[in-house]
Amino acid sequence: MPETAYRLKSIDDSRFNALSESQRHLVADKLLGTFYFGMEPAVLDEMIASGNFVSSVKEMLSTERNDLTAAEARLNDTDDEGEFRFSDWPSGAAEVAMILARFYVLLELDKSYMQYWSAYILSSTIMFSPAYELESSHNPNIDRIYGALVRAQREEYTIGYTAFLH
Structure with a gap:
């Protein structure tokens, strides 16, 4: 078929x-x-x-309508009053919370929002999941896998090619 x-x-x-x-x-x-x-x-x-x-x-x-530079600056605000501080969260959860916070700071539903959303959904599947809930998983894997999926979306790779690269 x-x-x-x-x-x-x-x-x-x-x-x-x-x-x-x-x-x-x-x-x-x-x-x-x-x-x-x-x-x-x-x-x-x-x-x-x-x-x-x-x-x-x-x-x-x-179409691209979000100001990604402003969104990333808001996420990475390093002063003590920053909105997105997850350092006291359990291992792995802070990285996922930061990924979800990105949806909050992207003010428009646009192409970049869709790319971030698709990467998040894919990273939650068994094939791409960094398994952050397991103690054997390293936290950098969460950012690395999610980042690779976002880049694949931006390059408009097919799911098959993305799986091959993974």
Whole structure:
């Protein structure tokens, strides 16, 4: 069976708009929730009412809109008042918390957000997991594997090629 046979047909704007209002909100909420991304209710309502919610989200995910330099600076703020201090967390958990904090500082749902999210999801799978919960795992493995997955996403490598490199 060819790989194209495994693809699910994506929803388009016309099928999305044919749903009831509550169903449209449910689908939009599930989609954004999958990405751990929240929107102001008024902004979400406006996007849904525009009639092109699906194409808007697709366009958002294909363009760069976040200021990555500012996001990284906020994450790596070294003063005592820094928001993201996880040094007292258990081994391995601090690294994962920092990865998740990145989603908080990326203010826009965009291509880079999708790349970070994809890398996080892949790093949580058995194939790519650094197994940080095991004492035998070294914490640098968490950052190394996650970083390699982000780079693979940025280079637009296929999952097969990424697995080969891993």
